[in-house]
Amino acid sequence: MGQKVHPFGFRIAVKRNWRSMWYANKKDFPVYLHEDYEIRQFCRSV
Numbered sequence: 001m002g003q004k005v006h007p008f009g010f011r012i013a014v015k016r017n018w019r020s021m022w023y024a025n026k027k028d029f030p031v032y033l034h035e036d037y038e039i040r041q042f043c044r045s046v
Contacts (some may be wrong), residue, residue, distance in 0.1 A: 024032045
């Protein structure tokens, strides 16, 4: 038995972007990561 595949998704080849698009140097990365996490938590709670 084969796997079932959605016909449109198979033909179109769905592409997804990254959920976050920000860049930081090594020093600022943890700060931005925590900020991104806090923003996502706030948006989910609202």
